Amino acid sequence: MSLLKKTIDGITPVDVSLFSKAQAHLNNLTKPLSSLGRLEEFARRYVAITGNLQPVLRKKTIFTFAGDHGVADEGVSAFPKEVTAQMVLNFLRGGAGINVLARHSGAEVVVVDIGVAHDFGDAPGLAHRKVVRGTANIRKGPAMTRDEAVRCLETGITLAKEYATEGAIFGTGEMGIANTTPSAAIITALTGSSPVDMTGRGTGIDDNALANKITVIEDAIRVNRPDIKDPVDVLAKLGGAEIGGIAGLILGAASSRIPVVVDGFISTAGAVIASELAPCVKDYIFASHLSVEKGHTAMLNRLEARPFLDLDLRLGEGTGAAMGIWLVEAGVKIYNEMATFSDAGVSEKNA
Amino acid sequence: MSLLKKTIDGITPVDVSLFSKAQAHLNNLTKPLSSLGRLEEFARRYVAITGNLQPVLRKKTIFTFAGDHGVADEGVSAFPKEVTAQMVLNFLRGGAGINVLARHSGAEVVVVDIGVAHDFGDAPGLAHRKVVRGTANIRKGPAMTRDEAVRCLETGITLAKEYATEGAIFGTGEMGIANTTPSAAIITALTGSSPVDMTGRGTGIDDNALANKITVIEDAIRVNRPDIKDPVDVLAKLGGAEIGGIAGLILGAASSRIPVVVDGFISTAGAVIASELAPCVKDYIFASHLSVEKGHTAMLNRLEARPFLDLDLRLGEGTGAAMGIWLVEAGVKIYNEMATFSDAGVSEKNA
Numbered sequence: 001m002s003l004l005k006k007t008i009d010g011i012t013p014v015d016v017s018l019f020s021k022a023q024a025h026l027n028n029l030t031k032p033l034s035s036l037g038r039l040e041e042f043a044r045r046y047v048a049i050t051g052n053l054q055p056v057l058r059k060k061t062i063f064t065f066a067g068d069h070g071v072a073d074e075g076v077s078a079f080p081k082e083v084t085a086q087m088v089l090n091f092l093r094g095g096a097g098i099n100v101l102a103r104h105s106g107a108e109v110v111v112v113d114i115g116v117a118h119d120f121g122d123a124p125g126l127a128h129r130k131v132v133r134g135t136a137n138i139r140k141g142p143a144m145t146r147d148e149a150v151r152c153l154e155t156g157i158t159l160a161k162e163y164a165t166e167g168a169i170f171g172t173g174e175m176g177i178a179n180t181t182p183s184a185a186i187i188t189a190l191t192g193s194s195p196v197d198m199t200g201r202g203t204g205i206d207d208n209a210l211a212n213k214i215t216v217i218e219d220a221i222r223v224n225r226p227d228i229k230d231p232v233d234v235l236a237k238l239g240g241a242e243i244g245g246i247a248g249l250i251l252g253a254a255s256s257r258i259p260v261v262v263d264g265f266i267s268t269a270g271a272v273i274a275s276e277l278a279p280c281v282k283d284y285i286f287a288s289h290l291s292v293e294k295g296h297t298a299m300l301n302r303l304e305a306r307p308f309l310d311l312d313l314r315l316g317e318g319t320g321a322a323m324g325i326w327l328v329e330a331g332v333k334i335y336n337e338m339a340t341f342s343d344a345g346v347s348e349k350n351a
Numbered sequence: 352m353s354l355l356k357k358t359i360d361g362i363t364p365v366d367v368s369l370f371s372k373a374q375a376h377l378n379n380l381t382k383p384l385s386s387l388g389r390l391e392e393f394a395r396r397y398v399a400i401t402g403n404l405q406p407v408l409r410k411k412t413i414f415t416f417a418g419d420h421g422v423a424d425e426g427v428s429a430f431p432k433e434v435t436a437q438m439v440l441n442f443l444r445g446g447a448g449i450n451v452l453a454r455h456s457g458a459e460v461v462v463v464d465i466g467v468a469h470d471f472g473d474a475p476g477l478a479h480r481k482v483v484r485g486t487a488n489i490r491k492g493p494a495m496t497r498d499e500a501v502r503c504l505e506t507g508i509t510l511a512k513e514y515a516t517e518g519a520i521f522g523t524g525e526m527g528i529a530n531t532t533p534s535a536a537i538i539t540a541l542t543g544s545s546p547v548d549m550t551g552r553g554t555g556i557d558d559n560a561l562a563n564k565i566t567v568i569e570d571a572i573r574v575n576r577p578d579i580k581d582p583v584d585v586l587a588k589l590g591g592a593e594i595g596g597i598a599g600l601i602l603g604a605a606s607s608r609i610p611v612v613v614d615g616f617i618s619t620a621g622a623v624i625a626s627e628l629a630p631c632v633k634d635y636i637f638a639s640h641l642s643v644e645k646g647h648t649a650m651l652n653r654l655e656a657r658p659f660l661d662l663d664l665r666l667g668e669g670t671g672a673a674m675g676i677w678l679v680e681a682g683v684k685i686y687n688e689m690a691t692f693s694d695a696g697v698s699e700k701n702a
Contacts, residue, residue, distance in 0.1 A: 030441055030447055030448075031447075032429065032554035035664070035665045035666040037663025038662040038664075039662060078700045080698050082698055083698050086696060087381065087697060090381055090690055090697055095381060095689060095695050096689065096695075097381075097685060100685055101684075101685070103684075103688075104684055203386065204385075308662060310661060312389050313386070313388045313389075314383070315383065315386040319387070323681060327662075327674065330451075330452060330674060333452075333454075333455055334451055337446075337451045337454075338446060338447065338448060338451055339441055344437070344444070344447075346441055347433055349430055349555070350429055
């Protein structure tokens, strides 16, 4: 059995009986019932995901997957495609947004070359997992072969297994010039929506470039005819290596009962692919923020996820996930560190 | 000249020319223009507030003001009034929600007895600044004398001055059983709204208690006839000691060019009093979160503030401010720590 199949088969729903057990503990803490709102939800879900009523959160890791996209040749991005490789080097030197925010939240960043069209040599600190040297142009044919798509998924799964440890929590991130185009194409195809409603300005394109981007996405779906019942086909034909890596990471995390905090538009496209392959992964996902990018709400609806940060972000890299991980940790600390009414000698609610 | 008058006179609008200077620096960082959304806004505002294009954020302090309320006798809260003092002791022992979240965000908590109806002796760690031993019942007459209200404001101002240092950022918080009632009364009076639209369930009261709470607020406004052109009169007649302390802290912070992150419903009532006294304080305020409490949006509108966390919180103490301070700090770190395009050798946007 393939690693992908075995991983999917190993994903089970969380034990919902733990929600009420966790809430019973939260209700003993010195605060009005449920007054910490979503922080309490994070704690309940963390307990149910990890299966531990004494939850441990010890190691925060953001995986930033990088890949190039043939469709960049269609003028869908405001930036030249060499920026993907340049930003990977920036990540390794610690100068990018994700580095700053991951340091701020106490998370490690693992930078993964899963599909950059550049030879990094032995660049220290880089996770060398190249599956493709950039994808092909989806306007003209499939981004990848089916085999390559599976290898991207399995690369993510393998990383999740390598970093799986007690108290681990993962965040997703990505870098890839033009990668809002495959992401919008995926959600357009899966939902049968108009690409007009799913396509945004990415790094900041003007009206003409936006109109062109929409046409490119229409063409990509028409040319490739993805089978929406077959998520691997959708990923291979419309996707990108980093989207596959993120989907795989989420599958691997869920199979190891590790919570995953998902970043913005492109990361959520990966999460959607994962949830099409294994619907139960939704139980393991925390959607960190609502992106400015237009199709993000449709993706989040498909995941039945409600984001908790609204900061008008549209950078990616894992920046929203870095802050999101810190907020999930806040919920776990509330659960673990607050005094109970009886310990603190505080009177409870009037009968 | 009184400390209050002198402080109000010393508050000036921020230098708006610094917004564009700060944004020019942000635009050189390795990310698409404005792609970090509100984090960039936080950085711009922090620069303008402190007047420093090399912003320093070194010392985070949450001030949790505690006070009791005579109106608790009207059955407006789900908890007995002795909980105010019990929670103060819980704060001092580090077991409350604010302690957990302040530790998580690297902030110090200063617990201030400004109006608790309890003798704490020399309780170590407590800032002993008692102005009143609980307020009087606003359903029957004014909460405080005008002189007491001024002393509450000046207590907050004095604390702000004591903790003013380069790189300081403040957060506001409070504890006081029944204090959503004076807060709702203040915003009802100032906006001329119906108390039905401004009154929520506080710590979790049922429908009957909510109907009673609304009647109590109607009575308080009718009996006291506050002069809404005179914010000190509104504070004295409808307010509470901790609301006055928070208003004073904000005035003192603004006069010292220190940013203040405001917590939820009660803290925002304090911020509204401060902004009625000195409209420029709005420039110095970051509204951290949108409370579940019903009248909060009306208060935020009056401050022209847009909150950035939506976590269904309704605890108070400064819990939302603790997380909000960490997010403002994230914006400052982005400004200070990210590489520029030229430093990182990253290509800029296509022409």
